[in-house]
Amino acid sequence: MIKRFMLLNVFLFLAFGFRAFAQQKTPIIYASVLSNSRYVVGAKNRETGLFVSSDFGNTWQHVGWKNIRCFGMAMDPQKVGEVFYLASGNGVLKTVNGGKRWGITTGWRVTEVQEIVVNSVTPQKLVIGTPYGVFRSENAGRSWQSSNTGLNTIDAKFISALEIDRQNPDHLLLGTEAGLFGSRDGGKTWKRVALQGEPVRDIEQNLSEPAVFYLGTENKGVFKSTDGGKVWAAVNHGIQYKTVYVLAIDRTHPNTVYAGTYKGGVYKTTNGGRRWKAVNKGLTNRVLHGLAIVPGQPNIVFAGTVNGGIFKSTNGGNTWHYSGLNGAQVWKMEIW
Amino acid sequence: MREKQMKKWVFFLMGLIIFAGGIRQGTAQTFRVQPDRHSIYQQIEARKQRLLQFYAARSTAPGFFGAMAKLATKTDISTAYAFIDSLTANPHGDMFFIYPLMATYLYFQDILPEDVKARMKSVFHTYTPYRGDTENHWLMYYTSILLAAQTWPGETGAFWFNGKSSEENYKEAKSYLESWIKITTTIGQGEFDSPDYGEVYLSPLFLLYEFSREPEFKLKAKMILDWFWADYAPEYLKGMFCGGHSRIYEPQVYDLKRSEMSAYGYLYFGGTPFNPKGRMAHAVVGALSLYHIPFEIVMAARDRSEPYVHTETKRVRNIIRHGKERNPPVYKYDYMTKDYCLGSLQGGILQPIQQHTWDVSWVSDKPYSTIFSLHPTFSSKELSTFFPEEEKIMVEEVIKSKGTYNRENKWTGGSPYEFTFQYKNSIIVLYDIPKNVSYHHIDTFFPKNLDTREEDASGWIFCSGGNVYVAYLPFKPHKWIEESIDWRLRSFNLKNGLILEVDSKENYPSFKAFKNDVRRRTPDLSKFDRTLTVQFRTPDNHLMKFGYPDRRFLNGAAWDFSRYKLFHGPFTDAAVGSQKLTIHYKNQMYRINFLKPGITQWIR
Numbered sequence: 001m002i003k004r005f006m007l008l009n010v011f012l013f014l015a016f017g018f019r020a021f022a023q024q025k026t027p028i029i030y031a032s033v034l035s036n037s038r039y040v041v042g043a044k045n046r047e048t049g050l051f052v053s054s055d056f057g058n059t060w061q062h063v064g065w066k067n068i069r070c071f072g073m074a075m076d077p078q079k080v081g082e083v084f085y086l087a088s089g090n091g092v093l094k095t096v097n098g099g100k101r102w103g104i105t106t107g108w109r110v111t112e113v114q115e116i117v118v119n120s121v122t123p124q125k126l127v128i129g130t131p132y133g134v135f136r137s138e139n140a141g142r143s144w145q146s147s148n149t150g151l152n153t154i155d156a157k158f159i160s161a162l163e164i165d166r167q168n169p170d171h172l173l174l175g176t177e178a179g180l181f182g183s184r185d186g187g188k189t190w191k192r193v194a195l196q197g198e199p200v201r202d203i204e205q206n207l208s209e210p211a212v213f214y215l216g217t218e219n220k221g222v223f224k225s226t227d228g229g230k231v232w233a234a235v236n237h238g239i240q241y242k243t244v245y246v247l248a249i250d251r252t253h254p255n256t257v258y259a260g261t262y263k264g265g266v267y268k269t270t271n272g273g274r275r276w277k278a279v280n281k282g283l284t285n286r287v288l289h290g291l292a293i294v295p296g297q298p299n300i301v302f303a304g305t306v307n308g309g310i311f312k313s314t315n316g317g318n319t320w321h322y323s324g325l326n327g328a329q330v331w332k333m334e335i336w
Numbered sequence: 337m338r339e340k341q342m343k344k345w346v347f348f349l350m351g352l353i354i355f356a357g358g359i360r361q362g363t364a365q366t367f368r369v370q371p372d373r374h375s376i377y378q379q380i381e382a383r384k385q386r387l388l389q390f391y392a393a394r395s396t397a398p399g400f401f402g403a404m405a406k407l408a409t410k411t412d413i414s415t416a417y418a419f420i421d422s423l424t425a426n427p428h429g430d431m432f433f434i435y436p437l438m439a440t441y442l443y444f445q446d447i448l449p450e451d452v453k454a455r456m457k458s459v460f461h462t463y464t465p466y467r468g469d470t471e472n473h474w475l476m477y478y479t480s481i482l483l484a485a486q487t488w489p490g491e492t493g494a495f496w497f498n499g500k501s502s503e504e505n506y507k508e509a510k511s512y513l514e515s516w517i518k519i520t521t522t523i524g525q526g527e528f529d530s531p532d533y534g535e536v537y538l539s540p541l542f543l544l545y546e547f548s549r550e551p552e553f554k555l556k557a558k559m560i561l562d563w564f565w566a567d568y569a570p571e572y573l574k575g576m577f578c579g580g581h582s583r584i585y586e587p588q589v590y591d592l593k594r595s596e597m598s599a600y601g602y603l604y605f606g607g608t609p610f611n612p613k614g615r616m617a618h619a620v621v622g623a624l625s626l627y628h629i630p631f632e633i634v635m636a637a638r639d640r641s642e643p644y645v646h647t648e649t650k651r652v653r654n655i656i657r658h659g660k661e662r663n664p665p666v667y668k669y670d671y672m673t674k675d676y677c678l679g680s681l682q683g684g685i686l687q688p689i690q691q692h693t694w695d696v697s698w699v700s701d702k703p704y705s706t707i708f709s710l711h712p713t714f715s716s717k718e719l720s721t722f723f724p725e726e727e728k729i730m731v732e733e734v735i736k737s738k739g740t741y742n743r744e745n746k747w748t749g750g751s752p753y754e755f756t757f758q759y760k761n762s763i764i765v766l767y768d769i770p771k772n773v774s775y776h777h778i779d780t781f782f783p784k785n786l787d788t789r790e791e792d793a794s795g796w797i798f799c800s801g802g803n804v805y806v807a808y809l810p811f812k813p814h815k816w817i818e819e820s821i822d823w824r825l826r827s828f829n830l831k832n833g834l835i836l837e838v839d840s841k842e843n844y845p846s847f848k849a850f851k852n853d854v855r856r857r858t859p860d861l862s863k864f865d866r867t868l869t870v871q872f873r874t875p876d877n878h879l880m881k882f883g884y885p886d887r888r889f890l891n892g893a894a895w896d897f898s899r900y901k902l903f904h905g906p907f908t909d910a911a912v913g914s915q916k917l918t919i920h921y922k923n924q925m926y927r928i929n930f931l932k933p934g935i936t937q938w939i940r
Contacts, residue, residue, distance in 0.1 A: 067466050107508050108478065131657075262726070262728050
């Protein structure tokens with residue numbers, strides 16, 4: 001009887017538990033690709049859009065539209081793997097069945113969408129950043145409203161970065177060509193926060209210490225806030241290349257941050273930005289636009305390059321090796 | 337007796353009037369008598385057939401234009417179907433694919449086999465076209481979507497590639513097209529007057545006009561098509577699209593009759609030989625159309641009996657960074673004669689990469705009948721003003737497809753350090769190039785096949801070609817670089833400039849007389865080095881004073897661009913913001929009114 005019970009347990013584990021275990025332990029890595037070697041509208045281009053790896057970057061599969069310039073991406077946190085959004089040239093694409101079928105949720109007024117965030121509490125609420133300002137949806141993309149109160153110049157309406165506060169989803173930070181703006185009402189209105197006149201390229205929240213934010217700029221390197229995004233200070237000691245397109249924060253060791261730069265490759269800090277060190281061994285393309293750290297396995301880091309595809313490190317950035325998508329201009333990387 | 341004498345006088349006077357009229361008409365080279373409408377339209381039909389026959393015979397590789405030509409002329413129909421099969425099996429080309437696909441479907445829906453039509457329809461289920469990032473892309477894309485949604489109504493989002501129903505797609509496409517019509521007819525086109533992209537406006541507009549089923553929208557399509565032709569016509573000279581352009585490529589920038597818009601000019605305006613060496617394929621769509629171009633527009637393109645000034649206002653492409661205004665105005669000025677056209681934009685960067693700021697082009701049987709200058713410049717800032725990708729990587733990206741963009745020898749592109757001042761047949765171009773840019777020189781294109789090109793002790797360079805004389809004064813030392821088809825005048829001073837004057841040969845008894853007249857009016861350059869200001873007296877005795885970048889005075893009065901209308905000249909008239917355009921030829925008037933959609937015609 002005991003034997004039978006044990007055998008049944010083994011069977012159940014093999015049938016369901018292992019699958020669940022495997023699913024939990026095998027992260028899905030997503031890369032949005034803007035172009036692939038060369039992109040000419042109307043020409044026979046190589047595949048662009050969304051690429052996925054479920055084997056730690058050994059292989060990459062294309063998912064969805066084959067010919068789309070894809071900037072950002074976001075997942076519905078309550079329906080991970082099912083409901084997924086892409087910020088693209090054609091507008092906001094959405095799938096509700098894990099990528100089997102995609103549709104455009106936006107109309108002609110929304111174009112070249114750079115960033116998208118999903119409200120973690122109310123996932124029907126979406127905010128997107130475009131070169132023409134911010135748009136909001138409160139019904140999971142069925143309709144969109146322009147939302148630019150406080151963004152009064154052409155540069156302030158050019159959005160490169162958007163971050164939603166995971167503790168308070170009504171609090172958003174907006175990286176524009178004219179500096180950093182913030183909203184306390186879910187993106188309805190915006191106020192200038194910092195870095196007037198300095199283009200902001202990426203904003204990341206430290207999920208382990210939610211009051212801590214980092215941002216990357218076009219010309220002035222990395223800035224850090226420890227008070228929820230109110231006050232910002234430059235943290236650039238050791239960074240020579242100060243065009244910072246992307247940042248990634250280690251959830252396990254919250255003082256470890258990676259910065260992807262223009263021509264300077266990757267910089268890493270292990271003390272919350274007090275000192276940075278270039279970590280580029282094996283990285284043959286040093287223009288970075290995507291970075292992602294595997295949750296729970298912080299030594300595994302992926303770097304998306306501009307026109308050089310994806311690189312992977314298994315030792316916290318000490319060395320890198322080519323992972324795939326040769327020639328791709330990788331705009332963003334995420335791991336869910 | 338008195339009556340008899342009176343009659344004699346009357347006859348004598350009438351004879352005199354007719355004789356005088358005859359002399360006057362004798363100088364009007366293009367048309368001596370009121371042209372025969374019937375024959376004009378007959379000629380248009382003949383040219384359409386010629387173009388279709390050419391493509392029907394020539395097309396051997398799969399393409400929708402070739403397929404359409406074969407189907408239209410009933411030439412090798414099986415190959416046409418094979419083309420469509422091949423194309424629909426492997427769709428690519430985004431809006432450049434779906435718009436000719438819809439054209440093929442709609443023009444030939446009555447004869448295409450059902451299985452072929454089904455495959456064409458299925459493209460909108462399986463293929464995911466990129467919408468593009470420029471005005472022409474969007475016009476092609478939304479025209480295709482509107483017509484496809486209209487052709488296959490009632491389809492749900494499950495059918496359509498984008499998940500929207502036919503009704504949703506139709507509504508969105510119509511909304512965009514209405515919006516584009518509105519901005520074009522209020523503040524002007526953004527991707528304006530492009531010899532290389534004009535055809536991908538005309539061709540979709542033909543389709544909208546031919547196949548829109550909503551009567552009011554069909555009327556608007558007819559009106560905007562008329563508008564577009566009326567925009568082109570006053571700047572057309574025997575196959576050449578004259579004046580400044582938003583976008584043009586090489587070699588069309590110096591071989592003016594090779595562009596797609598020359599092909600469209602050939603079809604609907606004539607006055608130029610069939611040019612199979614040129615780019616003509618998109619014009620197949622126009623050759624198939626039943627569109628009836630208004631007589632007044634054809635004559636605006638052909639009647640060059642009197643010289644005229646024609647001005648336009650356009651708009652800068654959407655500025656998304658580094659600007660204070662989304663669409664600042666572009667001001668165009670053309671001086672058109674039967675022999676040449678001198679045309680210009682005000683200068684500065686008005687469009688990225690392929691702007692053409694000014695030129696003089698003349699009627700000639702030879703190619704390369706043009707002179708123009710530019711400062712070759714490129715910058716990530718220029719590109720990021722208009723495109724959303726990262727500023728620092730943009731030049732590298734652009735040169736992958738537009739390889740001349742960062743070259744020192746390029747012949748296209750505007751410069752933020754180049755400004756013009758034109759009055760009739762004289763133009764002053766000034767440059768103030770900063771040290772921190774890549775190239776410190778300006779180049780001027782002089783075709784090698786000019787009849788004469790000689791440097792004068794006075795500093796002027798005198799040229800003759802076609803039926804024109806040209807005088808060109810470089811302000812600073814220069815050198816000549818011999819190239820395959822041209823002599824490149826290169827000058828290296830950062831503060832630089834030139835004056836060009838052009839005239840018809842018939843206005844002077846000899847080349848010598850022209851040269852003497854120009855020498856007599858030597859410009860005042862005494863303040864140039866200090867203030868970048870120059871004065872020049874035109875052949876008809878007007879004093880132009882120009883200080884870089886925007887201090888323009890004519891006879892002491894400030895030149896006021898803000899007075900420019902959307903169109904103004906002897907053939908077209910429209911106020912900025914009006915959405916109304918009047919086209920006139922002699923006493924015949926044709927008015928397009930988008931505020932109260934309709935066309936009115938009357939005799940003045």
